[in-house]
Amino acid sequence: MHVQSFGSINVIDMDYSLDLLLRQKWRDPRLRFRGYKHTFSLSYLKDRLWIPDLFFRNAKYGFLHVITAPNYLIWLQQDGLITFSQKLTVKLACPMQLWNFPMDTQQCPLEIGSYGFALSDLKFVWMLDKESVTLNQQLILNEFELPSVRSGSCQKAYNATGAFTCLFVEFKLVRKFGFYLIYTYLPSVLIVAISWISFWIDYKSVPARITLGLLSVLALMTQSAATVQNLPRVSYIKAIDVWLFACLAFVTASLLEFAVVNMLARRHEQRQLRDELRNLMRKEMMRLGGNLLASGSKKKQRDKTPANSRYGRNLSSNRQQLHQRIEMRRLDASEEQ
Numbered sequence: 001m002h003v004q005s006f007g008s009i010n011v012i013d014m015d016y017s018l019d020l021l022l023r024q025k026w027r028d029p030r031l032r033f034r035g036y037k038h039t040f041s042l043s044y045l046k047d048r049l050w051i052p053d054l055f056f057r058n059a060k061y062g063f064l065h066v067i068t069a070p071n072y073l074i075w076l077q078q079d080g081l082i083t084f085s086q087k088l089t090v091k092l093a094c095p096m097q098l099w100n101f102p103m104d105t106q107q108c109p110l111e112i113g114s115y116g117f118a119l120s121d122l123k124f125v126w127m128l129d130k131e132s133v134t135l136n137q138q139l140i141l142n143e144f145e146l147p148s149v150r151s152g153s154c155q156k157a158y159n160a161t162g163a164f165t166c167l168f169v170e171f172k173l174v175r176k177f178g179f180y181l182i183y184t185y186l187p188s189v190l191i192v193a194i195s196w197i198s199f200w201i202d203y204k205s206v207p208a209r210i211t212l213g214l215l216s217v218l219a220l221m222t223q224s225a226a227t228v229q230n231l232p233r234v235s236y237i238k239a240i241d242v243w244l245f246a247c248l249a250f251v252t253a254s255l256l257e258f259a260v261v262n263m264l265a266r267r268h269e270q271r272q273l274r275d276e277l278r279n280l281m282r283k284e285m286m287r288l289g290g291n292l293l294a295s296g297s298k299k300k301q302r303d304k305t306p307a308n309s310r311y312g313r314n315l316s317s318n319r320q321q322l323h324q325r326i327e328m329r330r331l332d333a334s335e336e337q
Contacts, residue, residue: 001133001169006141007089009108009173011098012232015060016108017091024052024084025127032080042074042082049074051084052122057111057156057166062090098231101238102180108147110169111154119155119163126151126167133169143179147171184227184240188247191220195251203261213255220248 007017028050042049056062064086065071071087094108114122126132133151141147150170157163195216198209224244231238 003133003135003139005136005139006147007091009094009141009143011096011230014094014096014232015091016094017089018110019087019089022054022086022088024054026052026082028080028082030080031076031082033078037078039075039077039083042076043072046072046074049082052124053114053116054112054124055115056090056092057113058093058109060091060093062088064088098234098238099236101231101240102175102184103177103239104175106144106173106175108171108173110171111166112168113156113164113166117164118161119165123165124167125153141173143176145174145176147173180240184223185243187223188220188244191216191223192247192250195254198254198258203258203265206262209258210255213251213258216251217248217255220244220251224248 001023002021004019004021007019009016065088073083073085075083077083090110092108092110094106096104096106098104112124114124133149135147135149139146148171150172152168154166154168155163156166195213198212201209201212203209227240227244
């Protein structure tokens with residue numbers, strides 16, 4: 001078997017496609033002949049020859065290439081050895097475990113077996129142990145490293161029909177990390193770093209800090225949705241989910257930090273305002289008390305003037321000043337909030 005190219009490796013549908021050259025050899029003693037030592041073609045007699053009923057056990061879809069003619073050949077040698085080669089494209093199922101995505105490694109199988117002949121009638125074996133499966137040296141995969149190949153035998157036994165021959169090829173696919181580093185990990189790090197800029201913004205700048213925090217949360221959720229869109233809806237947590245959840249937790253924590261700091265600052269300012277108002281009232285009361293003492297020593301002079309005129313004016317003016325100061329303090333506190 002020679003693998004010419006890998007098609008799409010679909011994580012959502014969990015399958016992959018291959019373009020390959022499949023070569024089979026078997027010996028049919030009925031076709032032995034003498035007197036002609038060269039190999040000759042029997043492609044035109046394909047329908048009259050016995051050919052193994054090979055099929056791909058885990059195939060979803062496949063076809064034989066027919067451009068510009070059906071891509072197969074049949075050679076016959078003098079001793080009855082038949083070589084049958086085909087160019088095929090097959091789409092195969094590949095069960096994937098995405099626990100470590102996007103740092104995961106997938107084992108994608110290819111299984112070949114006989115559909116109608118039991119193991120006692122037909123048995124497949126690899127012609128060469130080490131070079132039975134080869135890869136195109138110019139093969140390039142966008143999302144995975146060049147796969148390593150392992151081949152072997154996998155006999156299948158069923159209760160209803162018995163044992164059947166089976167061969168397998170396993171492609172080890174190691175995912176490349178660079179794409180996700182550039183388009184997922186680095187942007188999420190930058191979003192978290194931008195959300196931390198709010199720590200250096202004055203806590204009184206409420207609109208700026210809230211806008212920065214909410215935009216960071218929305219950007220991170222948008223990036224997470226775009227990443228999950230290209231993945232199957234599995235019920236377990238993947239490595240990239242842990243990373244995105246951690247980034248979202250840091251961004252949310254910055255918003256909570258601002259809320260706590262703002263609440264504590266407002267309480268502190270209100271406490272300071274109450275203390276200042278209390279001190280102001282104490283000073284005004286002391287001033288009023290001093291005026292009363294001074295007015296007692298000048299009782300005779302007050303009797304000569306109109307009754308309570310100066311005392312009434314001083315008391316009313318002091319009260320007005322006190323109310324004005326208290327009102328100004330309240331206005332300043334409301335503007336700061």
